[in-house]
Amino acid sequence: MLKLLVVEDHALVREGLLQTLRDIEPNTVAIGAADADEALQVLEATSNLDMVLLDLMLPGLNGMAFLAVLRKRFPALPVVILSALDDAETVKRAIEHGASGFVPKASTSESMLDALRQVLAGGVYLPPRYRDGGEQPRRRSVAERYGLTASQSRVLELLTQGKTNRQIGELLGLTEGTVKIHMSAIFKALNVNNRSQALLAVSKPRRRI
Incomplete structure (x- = not known):
């Protein structure tokens, strides 16, 4: 078993x-x-x-x-x-x-x-x-599409889960000030002004070319 x-x-x-x-x-x-x-x-x-x-x-x-x-x-x-x-x-x-x-x-x-x-x-x-032998074709991640750093992508992941800045800081071991800096960078990369717009931006399906 x-x-x-x-x-x-x-x-x-x-x-x-x-x-x-x-x-x-x-x-x-x-x-x-x-x-x-x-x-x-x-x-x-x-x-x-x-x-x-x-x-x-x-x-x-x-x-x-x-x-x-x-x-x-x-x-x-x-x-x-x-x-x-x-x-x-x-x-x-x-x-x-x-x-x-x-x-x-x-x-x-x-x-x-x-x-x-x-x-x-x-x-x-x-x-x-x-794995050895190189990458295989795949859909680009949100971080790759918008040029986010690993730290910013972690913050964005928690944002999509509905976490507050304080909760994000506690989970990632960051101060609220640092989380706010990451948030500002994420909003700029996504060309949005707030959390709701950010959630909408990352949830939109990408059209295939």
Whole structure:
């Protein structure tokens, strides 16, 4: 019996992942946790977990910091990062911190399950464009389209989740003043004047040329 733990604070996303993961093999048990504290409770109460799927943008202790905790307390347990932030810097940091894989949230369910099977078999999974042999064609991210830095893209990701400047600062370890500076740069890059316009700008589908 395969036992998997999903650490994801968005309830709808978490429930969708739990349902999808049950297709990885028969009799799979998928357990959900909304944050690092709840995940630790599950880890301490559940024996023989096979893998943790970890979102980076968690309330309280963020995913990257929690990854370090997991590597120290449960060194043999594979951890796969599942995140909307899949820039090269973030992927590199996750692998350096001990992740066994990194799956972008834009991946299809089939691709995610294939990636998890690879990790369960003892491998390390990276998004296709970061493997040896070069990049594969893909849709450009919001950060690439608007020329945002990695820090600005993280702030924008939390903005799209409805976080306040104070909450963003707490999650990323930044002062509110620094968050405001990033916000100003994001608004300028997106050619908007406020949060609502920024959300509308990044949600618009890009027309194919």
